[in-house]
Amino acid sequence: MESILEIKTVNKAFGAQRVVRDVSLSVKRGEVFSLLGPSGCGKTTLLRMIAGFERPDSGSILLDGTDVAQLPPNRRQVNTVFQNYALFPHLSVADNIAFGLRAEGKPKIEIQEEVHRMLDLIRMHEHAHKKPSQISGGQKQRVAIARALIKKPKILLLDEPLAALDLKLRQHMLLELDRIHDEVGITFIYVTHDQDEAMSLSDHIAIMNEGVIEQLGTPAEVYELPKSRFVAEFIGDTNLFPGKVASVEGSDYCHLEVPGLGKILAYQDRPVAPGENVTLSLRPEKFNLSREKPTVPSIQNLLPGVVDTIIYMGSETRYVVRCGEFKLNVLRQHNRCLLEEKPITWEDSVWLTWHADDGNILQSTNGTPATTPNADSAP
Amino acid sequence: MKPSRVPLYTTLAVLAFLYLPIVVMTVQSFNAARYGGEWKGFTFSWYAKLFEDRSIWSATRNTLVVAISCTAVSTIIGSLAAWVLHRYRTRLQRLHYLVTYAPLVVPDILMGISLLLFYVNLKILLGLGTVILAHVTFCISYVAFVVLGRLQDFDYSLVEAAQDLGAGWGRIVFRVLLPVLGPGILAGAMLAFTLSVDDFVITFFVAGPGSSTLPVHIYSMIKHGSTTVINALSVLFMTVTFAVVVISQFFSRNRPVH
Numbered sequence A: 001m002e003s004i005l006e007i008k009t010v011n012k013a014f015g016a017q018r019v020v021r022d023v024s025l026s027v028k029r030g031e032v033f034s035l036l037g038p039s040g041c042g043k044t045t046l047l048r049m050i051a052g053f054e055r056p057d058s059g060s061i062l063l064d065g066t067d068v069a070q071l072p073p074n075r076r077q078v079n080t081v082f083q084n085y086a087l088f089p090h091l092s093v094a095d096n097i098a099f100g101l102r103a104e105g106k107p108k109i110e111i112q113e114e115v116h117r118m119l120d121l122i123r124m125h126e127h128a129h130k131k132p133s134q135i136s137g138g139q140k141q142r143v144a145i146a147r148a149l150i151k152k153p154k155i156l157l158l159d160e161p162l163a164a165l166d167l168k169l170r171q172h173m174l175l176e177l178d179r180i181h182d183e184v185g186i187t188f189i190y191v192t193h194d195q196d197e198a199m200s201l202s203d204h205i206a207i208m209n210e211g212v213i214e215q216l217g218t219p220a221e222v223y224e225l226p227k228s229r230f231v232a233e234f235i236g237d238t239n240l241f242p243g244k245v246a247s248v249e250g251s252d253y254c255h256l257e258v259p260g261l262g263k264i265l266a267y268q269d270r271p272v273a274p275g276e277n278v279t280l281s282l283r284p285e286k287f288n289l290s291r292e293k294p295t296v297p298s299i300q301n302l303l304p305g306v307v308d309t310i311i312y313m314g315s316e317t318r319y320v321v322r323c324g325e326f327k328l329n330v331l332r333q334h335n336r337c338l339l340e341e342k343p344i345t346w347e348d349s350v351w352l353t354w355h356a357d358d359g360n361i362l363q364s365t366n367g368t369p370a371t372t373p374n375a376d377s378a379p
Numbered sequence B: 001m002k003p004s005r006v007p008l009y010t011t012l013a014v015l016a017f018l019y020l021p022i023v024v025m026t027v028q029s030f031n032a033a034r035y036g037g038e039w040k041g042f043t044f045s046w047y048a049k050l051f052e053d054r055s056i057w058s059a060t061r062n063t064l065v066v067a068i069s070c071t072a073v074s075t076i077i078g079s080l081a082a083w084v085l086h087r088y089r090t091r092l093q094r095l096h097y098l099v100t101y102a103p104l105v106v107p108d109i110l111m112g113i114s115l116l117l118f119y120v121n122l123k124i125l126l127g128l129g130t131v132i133l134a135h136v137t138f139c140i141s142y143v144a145f146v147v148l149g150r151l152q153d154f155d156y157s158l159v160e161a162a163q164d165l166g167a168g169w170g171r172i173v174f175r176v177l178l179p180v181l182g183p184g185i186l187a188g189a190m191l192a193f194t195l196s197v198d199d200f201v202i203t204f205f206v207a208g209p210g211s212s213t214l215p216v217h218i219y220s221m222i223k224h225g226s227t228t229v230i231n232a233l234s235v236l237f238m239t240v241t242f243a244v245v246v247i248s249q250f251f252s253r254n255r256p257v258h
């Protein structure tokens, strides 16, 4: 698939604060692309540069091949769904939706037909004559989407569209957004600080931190193969092991010496050399937890530990296991009969195993020193 | 426990202080007695006399000319000032804010004297023009603060949404800004109108011969006796002012819902 949007080394500063730094990315036609990052990392600013509300200090923004970086918002085929909806309070739902076509001076009949189509899409015919103050948050959200989509933009920009809704409604609107995206087939760029929203909706995710894109990939890639400590910790939970490469085992594996834990075997996600400082990230669900010492092939790691905390969460249980000087997060799905064996309880001695391939050696980019122990997993 | 009577007495006392003079004045305006005082029967004759007095008509005309021009000018400038104060938070705008705020707290008499000195120094002839200018001077501030108050809950992303949907500034102003901010601007205009109609002190200083407004004219009538006609005039004057205030209150309470 070709790309509909190419952003090349875009920079933006407000005064001395560099809010967006050398951002480059490309968005494919028809996909849902998420900008994910903590509050204040520059997501909105980047989105506003795509929409035309801010001009980049440098760099280019190519929309379908033409540089639009210096064009005003009304000269780019891109429309925005604002975080607070920004519906016109004095206009009815139908008039709000019609606003963009009226501004273009389209004939009345055509406007009527298009508004009708949009009301179909968002399933809000019975509310067409209501004012924004008379409809619910989720409905306002849908009107804001219809009002933008009626312009047939090349890209629809959504800035934290679900942030103002409560949890139940958020899950419902997520499905609704997915359905609307499938129906119209327009490219969505979706800004959020919520990793679950981004993971469930997106084809690609760009993870931003302090104005920089830390990693860009599919949801599975950023989850399974985080490149940096920031990504590993921001997307889901993880255990971090700072250590030193003790020996390299062939071209695929290496042994790490982790102070306070011992030797562990890891897959070489990147070529490493003996003596190099590295950080290994291991997701909580990659562990296998058992009471009896299992016999495992040498490709698996095996560590003894003691159960420190148990958090029962229905479909799964979280354990904190003391292991050497570390406290490890372990997640176990309930995929077996509850009464099958004697349940694990506090202060039980247990064995942790995991496959060497499941650990992920971080790339230690952006200067994160690999030697400082993570606050959560340190003793 | 017996409900306390304090609220009732307080309310009665406040009502008496505020409205007794007005009630007395209103009753006297229908009293047939020539010099007021004891009740000599009901009459409309003071009102009739009022309508025959050419000088009162001319003062009324002056008042309306001044109030309407002042309202028009100060509403436009005041609203623009409010927009600028709301949108831009520069050091210049902080100064602008202080300067706009000052007329609300400076005593009228100072405003009157300084404006008079200003006109005299520049050798500007006192007349309706100077009165209008003086009224605009203080009305701008009131309009600006009323509109600024309404702008506090105005969401600028409405303007960005309109731009995003392809609207030019003309459409943004007439289809978004004025409909949404209209009630606030109208409330500011009504306030400017009543302040202008009511003003005595500043007008007293800057009005030239033949440009007296009603308040100034009423004052000079008191000096020349005939309080009964003044009662009638004041009642009419008060009724109109009150109506305008009520209408403006109505508009400022009917906020557009967001």
Ligand SMILES: Nc1ncnc2c1ncn2[C@@H]1O[C@H](COP(=O)(O)OP(=O)(O)O)[C@@H](O)[C@H]1O
Pocket (backbone or CB within 6 Å): A014, A019, A037, A038, A039, A040, A041, A042, A043, A044, A045, A046
């Ligand atoms: N117009 C502006 N003027 C000055 N600073 C701004 C402006 N817009 C955003 N910022 C600053 O830029 C940083 C990033 O903001 P933003 O892009 O809104 O982040 P996000 O959407 O990721 O929360 C914040 O520190 C914010 O204070």
Ligand SMILES: [Mg+2]
Pocket (backbone or CB within 6 Å): A040, A043, A044, A045, A160
């Ligand atoms: Mg934001």
